[in-house]
Amino acid sequence: MKAAVVGSGVAGLACAVELVEHGVAVEVFERAGGIGGDACSWYAGGMLAPWCERENAEEAVVVHGVEAIGWWEKHTGGVTRQGSLVVAPARDTGELKRFSARTTGFEWIDEGRISLLEPDLHGRFRKALYFADEAHLDPRLGLEALRQTLSDRGVVFHFDQDVQPETVEADVVFDCRGLAAREAHGDLRGVKGEMLLIRSKDVALQRPVRLVHPRIPLYIVPRGDGLFMVGATMIESDERGRITARSMVELLNGAYAIHPAFGEAEIIEIGTDVRPAFPDNLPRIRRRGRVVHMNGLYRHGFLLAPAAARMAARLVTDPSFVPEFMDEDQRQRTTA
Amino acid sequence: MTVYGTTLRSRLMLGTALYPSPALLADAIKASGAEVVTVSLRRESGAERAGQGFWSMIRDLGVRVLPNTAGCHGVKEAVTTAQMAREVFQTNWIKLEVIGEDDTLQPDVFGLVEAARILADEGFAVFPYTTDDLVVAERLLEAGCEVLMPWGAPIGSGKGLNNPFALRALRAHFPEVPLVVDAGIGLPSHAAAAMELGYDAILLNTAVAKAGDPVAMAKSFAMAVEAGRLAYDAGPMEPRDMAEPSTPVIGKAFLP
Numbered sequence: 278m279k280a281a282v283v284g285s286g287v288a289g290l291a292c293a294v295e296l297v298e299h300g301v302a303v304e305v306f307e308r309a310g311g312i313g314g315d316a317c318s319w320y321a322g323g324m325l326a327p328w329c330e331r332e333n334a335e336e337a338v339v340v341h342g343v344e345a346i347g348w349w350e351k352h353t354g355g356v357t358r359q360g361s362l363v364v365a366p367a368r369d370t371g372e373l374k375r376f377s378a379r380t381t382g383f384e385w386i387d388e389g390r391i392s393l394l395e396p397d398l399h400g401r402f403r404k405a406l407y408f409a410d411e412a413h414l415d416p417r418l419g420l421e422a423l424r425q426t427l428s429d430r431g432v433v434f435h436f437d438q439d440v441q442p443e444t445v446e447a448d449v450v451f452d453c454r455g456l457a458a459r460e461a462h463g464d465l466r467g468v469k470g471e472m473l474l475i476r477s478k479d480v481a482l483q484r485p486v487r488l489v490h491p492r493i494p495l496y497i498v499p500r501g502d503g504l505f506m507v508g509a510t511m512i513e514s515d516e517r518g519r520i521t522a523r524s525m526v527e528l529l530n531g532a533y534a535i536h537p538a539f540g541e542a543e544i545i546e547i548g549t550d551v552r553p554a555f556p557d558n559l560p561r562i563r564r565r566g567r568v569v570h571m572n573g574l575y576r577h578g579f580l581l582a583p584a585a586a587r588m589a590a591r592l593v594t595d596p597s598f599v600p601e602f603m604d605e606d607q608r609q610r611t612t613a
Numbered sequence: 614m615t616v617y618g619t620t621l622r623s624r625l626m627l628g629t630a631l632y633p634s635p636a637l638l639a640d641a642i643k644a645s646g647a648e649v650v651t652v653s654l655r656r657e658s659g660a661e662r663a664g665q666g667f668w669s670m671i672r673d674l675g676v677r678v679l680p681n682t683a684g685c686h687g688v689k690e691a692v693t694t695a696q697m698a699r700e701v702f703q704t705n706w707i708k709l710e711v712i713g714e715d716d717t718l719q720p721d722v723f724g725l726v727e728a729a730r731i732l733a734d735e736g737f738a739v740f741p742y743t744t745d746d747l748v749v750a751e752r753l754l755e756a757g758c759e760v761l762m763p764w765g766a767p768i769g770s771g772k773g774l775n776n777p778f779a780l781r782a783l784r785a786h787f788p789e790v791p792l793v794v795d796a797g798i799g800l801p802s803h804a805a806a807a808m809e810l811g812y813d814a815i816l817l818n819t820a821v822a823k824a825g826d827p828v829a830m831a832k833s834f835a836m837a838v839e840a841g842r843l844a845y846d847a848g849p850m851e852p853r854d855m856a857e858p859s860t861p862v863i864g865k866a867f868l869p
Contacts, residue, residue: 466666513667557636
């Protein structure tokens with residue numbers, strides 16, 4: 278069987294990797310000139326935090342997110358398993374309680390433990406939630422590592438090729454174009470995200486730190502060498518490529534609340550893009566003829582792409598398999 | 614209740630922000646029985662009105678949309694947002710918010726009255742989010758508002774009715790004006806308490822959106838609002854200082 282993957286964001290690359298591992302010959306088409314040039318996953322936080330995400334997501338995100346940590350480790354070797362910390366400003370400790378009531382897989386830790394885990398946060402927070410089993414990776418290195426793995430296994434990449442999946446010559450075509458595939462799904466929408474990359478030599482963190490706050494939930498992810506990713510807004514909008522002053526202020530305020538030394542950080546990069554999402558914010562796999570659509574990873578690209586890709590690849594290699602992320606096709610099947 | 618000539622059966626109105634997903638939002642609205650939902654435009658609009666995807670989803674819910682000017686800090690900003698909302702949602706209804714203070718999101722009542730006057734003159738049906746101040750309420754009515762939406766407590770605080778005395782005074786002062794408690798409601802019992810005071814409706818968002826099970830909470834609020842209204846209509850008893858046995862003991866043959 279010969280397969281084509283259209284789109285080389287995290288969905289497309291994960292899909293290609295799974296196909297290759299299922300013994301399928303693959304080539305990849307990408308409208309941008311290289312990896313990440315036009316993919317919202319380029320701006321991801323890279324947190325592999327299924328238990329934290331449960332705070333505002335369905336159980337499926339935990340169930341399928343857990344396998345992502347091992348998957349990324351196996352395929353990139355670049356995963357840091359240091360857990361994650363959730364903190365709140367003193368006046369919002371109620372929010373921390375609310376967060377804890379929605380999630381599992383954490384322990385409450387006190388000031389002493391916080392200082393042991395993150396010495397630079399010493400004295401800043403009285404209590405925190407510690408999700409010991411979570412992990413994170415640098416998403417850009419992760420995407421690049423997948424591309425390298427695929428190239429090593431003979432997968433050809435066609436960059437600068439804005440193709441329509443229906444016109445690609447292959448036995449099966451995987452449409453992993455994210456929001457660019459909107460016309461194929463009546464129920465796909467965009468959720469805008471804005472992020473910053475900042476550099477500070479004054480603060481060192483070992484793991485992602487989330488600041489819960491009633492108005493601006495925010496996280497900061499260490500990328501090494503004094504680099505930090507601060508993210509991310511969630512706005513019901515399709516607008517790409519523009520950050521608002523308010524979002525910038527909120528992101529920086531959040532970083533400042535985690536540690537005032539971030540006030541002196543250098544702003545390295547401002548990133549904005551739009552995440553593809555379905556109404557329940559869960560991914561979908563839809564098969565229409567020889568095109569398999571894999572889309573709607575929302576804010577869970579790195580967390581859910583491995584599971585979704587595995588399901589998509591198995592769908593075309595095992596005729597009896599019905600992926601959990603399949604909806605309309607399954608409905609048609611059960612009503613047929 | 615009737616506002617701006619429209620009769621509503623449900624006395625619960627819901628905000629549409631902060632839900633885990635649009636699918637849960639839709640289910641919660643259904644469970645609440647709400648006929649009116651508020652939608653914010655300010656932040657989602659962007660340069661090219663890029664919030665269309667979400668807005669059309671709201672329109673498809675089959676409920677009446679009350680666009681709001683949440684996040685506006687000045688008169689001009691609020692008026693512009695209202696004009697855009699009229700175009701996007703094809704309605705002259707507008708929930709007018711002019712925020713005066715960032716920590717409490719307290720309304721700037723001076724700006725509110727000014728913006729209400731401008732919008733009412735332009736034919737808008739203005740639903741002003743205000744404090745429980747009587748004099749401001751007078752001014753808003755003079756400006757052309759036919760409904761008042763005083764806060765129970767700061768937006769998103771879930772504190773309930775911070776000042777029942779002021780809310781009661783407002784009700785007594787404006788017996789004929791539809792009054793909606795907007796903001797600060799955390800629990801169904803808060804909503805019921807406001808309805809027992811004779812308020813016409815409740816508008817809330819966070820208490821449902823951020824609940825562990827938004828759909829169940831929406832239903833719970835619907836029941837509380839209905840119970841509170843029923844209690845108000847039924848004429849509650851007056852509290853008194855001394856016990857009064859509900860079964861008379863005078864004339865009984867034996868006392869236990």
